[in-house]
Amino acid sequence: MYLPSFQYLAPKDTGELAALLSDHGDNARILSGGTDLLVQLKNSGADLGYVIDISGLEKLSEISYDDTNGLVIGAAAKLDDIMALPVVKEKYFALYQAIETIGARQIRTMGSLGGNICNASPAADTPPALVAFNAEVSIASDAAERQMPLVDFIQGNRKTDLGKGEYLKSITLPVPAKKSGSAYHHFRVRGGMEIAMVAAALSIQLEADNGTVKDAVIALGVVGPAPIK
Numbered sequence: 367m368y369l370p371s372f373q374y375l376a377p378k379d380t381g382e383l384a385a386l387l388s389d390h391g392d393n394a395r396i397l398s399g400g401t402d403l404l405v406q407l408k409n410s411g412a413d414l415g416y417v418i419d420i421s422g423l424e425k426l427s428e429i430s431y432d433d434t435n436g437l438v439i440g441a442a443a444k445l446d447d448i449m450a451l452p453v454v455k456e457k458y459f460a461l462y463q464a465i466e467t468i469g470a471r472q473i474r475t476m477g478s479l480g481g482n483i484c485n486a487s488p489a490a491d492t493p494p495a496l497v498a499f500n501a502e503v504s505i506a507s508d509a510a511e512r513q514m515p516l517v518d519f520i521q522g523n524r525k526t527d528l529g530k531g532e533y534l535k536s537i538t539l540p541v542p543a544k545k546s547g548s549a550y551h552h553f554r555v556r557g558g559m560e561i562a563m564v565a566a567a568l569s570i571q572l573e574a575d576n577g578t579v580k581d582a583v584i585a586l587g588v589v590g591p592a593p594i595k
């Protein structure tokens with residue numbers, strides 16, 4: 367099966383990206399890693415007006431961490447690059463585990479976190495982990511920028527809160543509290559590279575003095591059209 371016809375666009379910066387989406391948003395798809403989009407285009411068989419490639423925009427691929435802002439991940443950051451950061455395994459272990467379960471190394475090298483989110487598949491691995499950390503997303507357009515909880519951004523099967531001309535800019539995970547930890551697990555019948563039947567992420571904080579649970583967030587995936595918190 368062949369790809370349908372489309373016009374390929376590669377903006378040089380986020381300003382040009384916003385302008386292209388403003389002009390062609392109703393007839394365009396954003397390409398980051400392409401591990402999901404290219405398969406979808408082949409299966410659809412329908413011609414698409416424009417594919418806008420953001421993989422070359424360094425600003426959208428940046429990853430940073432500090433004790434004030436937490437972990438800020440650009441939407442185009444590759445999954446494998448996120449896993450490689452020591453702070454992710456140390457402070458956001460559930461996210462590390464979720465990424466580790468995604469396909470093979472080749473998929474994680476190409477795929478982006480923003481793509482895994484915006485694809486809005488009920489079986490996506492990273493959204494439940496991100497929801498467990500109370501992650502927020504930054505959404506930008508040529509007119510404004512806004513933030514919202516990730517749990518509200520994904521609205522259903524293949525449906526997000528992105529409006530016309532908007533794109534996902536970054537994902538922010540708050541600094542974890544002291545004496546906290548997290549984990550992610552998904553259940554598959556055969557194991558290996560298979561879509562999960564159910565997934566769960568947990569972020570938990572303990573009291574400093576007696577070790578009892580102070581706060582806990584549980585997020586489920588696959589069991590509904592969007593992650594459940």
